[in-house]
Amino acid sequence: MTQSSKQTPLPAGYRLAEYTIVRQLSVGGFSVVYLALDDEDRKFAIKEYLPRNLAERNVNDEVTVPLELDRDAFNLGLKCFFEEGRVLSGISHPTVVRVSNFFRANHTVYMVMEYADGRSLGKELELAGGKMPERQIRKWFAALLSGLREVHSQRLLHLDIKPANIYLRRNGVPLLLDFGAARQTLSRNAKHFAAMYTPGFAAPEQYEKDQPLGPWTDIYAIGACLYVCMGGATPPGARERGERDRLVPASQAFRHQYSRELTELCDRCLALPPNDRPATVLEVQKCLQQTEYSSPERPAAGEGNRLVGWIRGLTGGRHGKGTE
Incomplete structure (x- = not known):
């Protein structure tokens, strides 16, 4: 996704509460995610609420809503973002991203999450x-x-x-x-x-x-x-x-x-x-979770050849090395 100029990321080295921004990890329609370090050099992912259709960042790194007509929509999203952080912070499960902190700054909300290698x-x-x-x-x-x-x-x-x-x-x-x-x-x-x-x-x-x-x-x-x-x-x-x-x-x-x-x-x-x-x-x-299940169907006689012919027809007879 191409990043809007309104979603200018916070610069590397920026201090955000007890965290230091290292770099931007990703950007979406309503948020920017950063890699950050806390004061003990532990890695975290921090998500910033910044909906590109409603808000932008000013020269003081604050999030602003240029059009007053968009204020209610921005605040509603902000409330839901904050509530999401509150709920996730109470969930401890190995397959759900852990939220360790969420706070307000720069006129928006930040969600601090675990950073996982993979x-x-x-x-x-x-x-x-x-x-x-x-x-x-x-x-x-x-x-x-x-x-x-x-x-x-x-x-x-x-x-x-x-x-x-x-x-x-x-x-x-x-x-x-x-x-x-x-x-x-x-x-x-x-x-x-x-x-x-x-x-x-x-x-x-x-x-x-x-x-x-x-x-x-x-x-x-x-x-x-x-x-x-x-x-x-x-x-x-x-x-x-x-x-x-x-x-x-x-x-x-x-x-x-x-x-x-x-x-x-x-x-x-x-x-x-x-x-x-x-x-x-x-x-x-x-x-x-079933441990017993049926084997895949075996192709009927000639079905494999028909499939190969159909694929060759789509590719104009070209040959290439495929992967299984």
Whole structure:
């Protein structure tokens, strides 16, 4: 994402309470995240509330709202951001990012989180050639959903689960990052924030103000992540699917590589009507924790040759070295 000039990051060396900014880690539609050190040289990630469509930074490094008409929306997002930090600070789970501090400064709010060494699931997929073994998918997502259950028990939703927000520590334990209470609140109160959703991972109800959100909303995103981890492209956006659903079901696309139980679970999670999805995160987790499941279907005679021919037709007969 291209950074707006309004989201000018705090400079390296800037003192923020008892922390020193080292560098910017990332920027999103409503926040900037920094790597910082405390006075004992421990690393932290600090998220700054700075919605690019509402606010900007002045020469004194303060966050200001240029248009008074945007003041109420900014304050609402600020309140939700602060509440999100308060709730997360009370959750101690190995797969949920830990919030150790949150405070006000520069006319905005900062959330201090653990800094974990590792890489995103998106990067891991890229290095793995675009798909993961079923055993690994089940292990990572079952662990992740354990943390998500804890989050939901605190009446907090994530609302932006995607491979870029699933981090894999060096020890292999997944970590759920970048919760979106403030982003979601702004998105549902102003049309120009709709782009803050992640197309393909956002559930249909996230685009509608009158549709309730709940655990089923995060379950849709989990389904989209499972689809991508099995080798699929990011699913079409929910609105596009609602008009004409071109998504090839996982149970059809990946039946030769993954078990029927996993592909059918993915399809249920990606159901457009919320009532057709698994009722709870626990239900999804239990499916993933099954130790006995069917083997992938074997291709029918000649089916593999037809598939190769179809792929060659799409690529004009070019040959290249692929990865498994």
